[in-house]
Amino acid sequence: MSTRAVEAWTLAPLQRFVEEAAARLVLLMTPAGQVMAQHGFSRAVDVMSAAALGTAIVASTTEIARQLHQPPFAALTHQGERHGIFLAGVATPQSRVVALVVYDLDASSAGLVQLFFEQLATDLRAASPKEAASKQVLAADFERELNDSLNTLFGR
Amino acid sequence: MTAPAFARALDTVTRVRGVRGAMLVSAGDGLVVAEQLMEGIKGAAVAALAGSLANRLGRAMEAAGVGESVFWHLQGSEGALLVVPTASGVLVVAVAEPDVNVGLVRLELLRAAGEVG
Numbered sequence: 001m002s003t004r005a006v007e008a009w010t011l012a013p014l015q016r017f018v019e020e021a022a023a024r025l026v027l028l029m030t031p032a033g034q035v036m037a038q039h040g041f042s043r044a045v046d047v048m049s050a051a052a053l054g055t056a057i058v059a060s061t062t063e064i065a066r067q068l069h070q071p072p073f074a075a076l077t078h079q080g081e082r083h084g085i086f087l088a089g090v091a092t093p094q095s096r097v098v099a100l101v102v103y104d105l106d107a108s109s110a111g112l113v114q115l116f117f118e119q120l121a122t123d124l125r126a127a128s129p130k131e132a133a134s135k136q137v138l139a140a141d142f143e144r145e146l147n148d149s150l151n152t153l154f155g156r
Numbered sequence: 157m158t159a160p161a162f163a164r165a166l167d168t169v170t171r172v173r174g175v176r177g178a179m180l181v182s183a184g185d186g187l188v189v190a191e192q193l194m195e196g197i198k199g200a201a202v203a204a205l206a207g208s209l210a211n212r213l214g215r216a217m218e219a220a221g222v223g224e225s226v227f228w229h230l231q232g233s234e235g236a237l238l239v240v241p242t243a244s245g246v247l248v249v250a251v252a253e254p255d256v257n258v259g260l261v262r263l264e265l266l267r268a269a270g271e272v273g
Contacts, residue, residue, distance in 0.1 A: 079185060109211070111186025111204030 005037035006149045010097070013123035014039060021116040024083070025102040027051055028124075030095060031058060035153060040102075044150045054087055054100040075117070077110050086113045090121040092128035162190035165268040169248070172264055174256030176235070179203060180272060181247040183210045189246060197251055202237070206249050210241060227262055240265040244273045 003018060003026075005011035010028050018026055018039045025040040027047065033055040041047045062072045075088035086101040099120065103113055162180055169178035170192050177193030179202065186207025191199045210225075217225055230237040231254065238250040238261050248269045250261050 084185075105184070106211070109184065109186040109204065109207050111182075111200065111207050114187075115201055115204040 003037070003039040004153050006152050007036040009127040009129060010037040010124065013120055013127055016123060017116055017120040020119070021101070021103065021113045022108040023101050023103050023113065024107070025050070025100075027054060027100040029055065029098050029100070031055060031089070031098055035149065036097065038153050041153075044154060047150075047153060050100060055098060057087055058089065058098055075114065077114075079105070079110060082106075084108075084110055084113070086110065086117065088117060090124050092125050093130050094128045097124055159190065162272070163192070165248075165271040166190060166192045169250050169261065169264045169268055172250075172252075172257065172261050174253040175261060176251045176253065178251075178268070179247075179249045181206050181249055183207050183241060183245050183247045193251070202249065202251060206237070206239060206247055210239070210247055214241075227265070229258055229262075238262065238265060240269045242269045242272050246272050248272060 003011065003015050005014065005028075014026060014028060014037050017023065023039065026038065027035060027041070027050055028037040029035045029051050033051045035047055035051050038047055041050070057076065061076060065072045072089070075086065077087075078085040082105055084103050084105055086099075086103070088099055090097045090099065099117065101113055101117070103109075166178040166180065169175060177191065177197050177199075179191040179193065179199060180189040181187070181203040182189055184207070186204040188199050188203045193199050213225055213228065217223065225241055228237075228239045233254065235254055236252045236256060236258070238252060238258065240248045240262070242248065248265045250265055252261060
């Protein structure tokens with residue numbers, strides 16, 4: 001299974017997490033759904049769907065928390081029959097990173113994923129560039145940049 | 157079973173001299189159900205790794221045709237981990253000093269496992 005990153009600083013922490021937590025699929029993305037790194041996906045359409053759905057869940061739960069006058073939920077775990085899903089955010093010096101993790105129940109567990117996610121959060125905070133690169137995104141560049149990101153994520 | 161009942165089940169284990177803490181862990185997902193631990197013991201980490209170990213050990217024992225596990229004792233240089241799985245999928249876990257009376261801890265773990273079910 002391949003691990004690839006658009007944001008190079010996320011690669012080493014992600015590789016370590018995948019190995020330790022025995023995760024099957026992982027997406028690291030911005031709260032807007034822009035993918036920073038991925039592990040285990042083989043098709044771009046799956047990455048885009050998972051990113052859109054993951055960030056939509058984060059947005060929904062954040063709004064529920066706001067209506068309950070609570071801080072945003074730290075993590076969300078869903079356990080299915082054979083797979084589990086773990087969704088959580090990490091605040092880094094540069095930006096907030098949302099992680100979507102899918103794991104097989106016969107290879108990992110919610111406890112293991114939660115445990116090693118704490119290490120991933122620490123590693124991401126340490127590896128993150130301290131200042132955000134301010135870059136103006138132009139409409140004309142958007143499609144090219146999207147294609148470049150997908151090419152990087154799938155090694156094309 | 158209620159939270160106070162879980163606490164009572166763990167009480168009998170932690171009263172044994174040399175036991176640093178006791179926990180009930182959901183074996184399937186490796187999460188803490190109840191815990192009574194001394195400061196410095198990482199409960200979530202012990203639970204996650206004990207759950208993972210229970211899963212793999214169960215498969216190994218099944219493959220070996222030796223039936224279900226009843227008790228495990230992992231001896232380390234600076235301590236010991238003692239575990240009794242229950243029929244309901246909860247692990248009763250004790251973290252102990254290296255020279256703890258293993259027989260006594262085992263008895264108390266089995267008693268706690270009987271209460272937890």
